[in-house]
Amino acid sequence: MPARLSRATFGRPTLAVARRLLGCVLWHRTGDVWLRGRIVEVEAYLGNGDLASHAANGKRTPRNGIMFGPAGFAYVYFSYGMHHCFNVVTESDGQAGAVLIRGLDGIERAAGPGLTCRALNLSLRDNGRDLVTDSDLWIATGRPRRHERVVQATRIGIRKSVDLPYRFYILDSPGVSRRDRTAESRL
DNA sequence: CACACGATGCGCT
DNA sequence: GCGCATCGTGTGG
Numbered sequence: 697m698p699a700r701l702s703r704a705t706f707g708r709p710t711l712a713v714a715r716r717l718l719g720c721v722l723w724h725r726t727g728d729v730w731l732r733g734r735i736v737e738v739e740a741y742l743g744n745g746d747l748a749s750h751a752a753n754g755k756r757t758p759r760n761g762i763m764f765g766p767a768g769f770a771y772v773y774f775s776y777g778m779h780h781c782f783n784v785v786t787e788s789d790g791q792a793g794a795v796l797i798r799g800l801d802g803i804e805r806a807a808g809p810g811l812t813c814r815a816l817n818l819s820l821r822d823n824g825r826d827l828v829t830d831s832d833l834w835i836a837t838g839r840p841r842r843h844e845r846v847v848q849a850t851r852i853g854i855r856k857s858v859d860l861p862y863r864f865y866i867l868d869s870p871g872v873s874r875r876d877r878t879a880e881s882r883l
Numbered sequence: 884c885a886c887a888c889g890a891t892g893c894g895c896t
Numbered sequence: 897g898c899g900c901a902t903c904g905t906g907t908g909g
Contacts, residue, residue: 775890
């Protein structure tokens with residue numbers, strides 16, 4: 697059984713955590729069935745200064761409050777009236793930050809944040825769960841394989857801070873929602 | 884209380 | 897590439 701990612705690991709700067717999550721495995725138990733997928737695409741969302749973030753203006757609201765809390769907790773929100781997006785809270789307590797899980801491969805394959813939640817049966821019920829201590833929801837340590845390259849690119853589906861290169865993905869994984877040929881050409 | 888708007892995905896052109 | 901479903905959230909009146 698691989699080790700679980702620790703509070704200290706989640707508590708590092710958001711961009712570092714985002715990159716670190718690639719190759720790690722997200723586990724979720726529903727009933728007596730374990731669902732799991734290898735994380736292959738992520739996006740970082742910061743606090744003040746990142747206008748695309750739910751914590752952009754530095755103000756806590758009922759929805760985004762968990763982004764300001766201690767690292768290692770799940771931040772799940774409902775989007776477009778039909779999809780869920782699953783994030784992991786980062787940074788030290790009081791500092792907002794989260795990493796959006798956008799794609800999985802391996803046992804459960806999913807390209808895109810909404811499909812990722814569908815594949816692992818993640819929903820608003822999971823909002824606020826502690827990935828460090830929860831027996832049914834956690835992340836196993838992992839790394840990209842030796843031959844795999846990591847691409848850093850701009851984020852998907854946002855209207856603000858569009859040029860910030862806060863998306864990371866594993867080149868050639870089927871779980872990547874959208875490739876960025878320009879970023880790939882820089883490798 | 885009203886309303887504008889998504890950190891999306893899918894089907895059609 | 898484009899339109900659209902569908903509804904919680906945040907903001908402003």
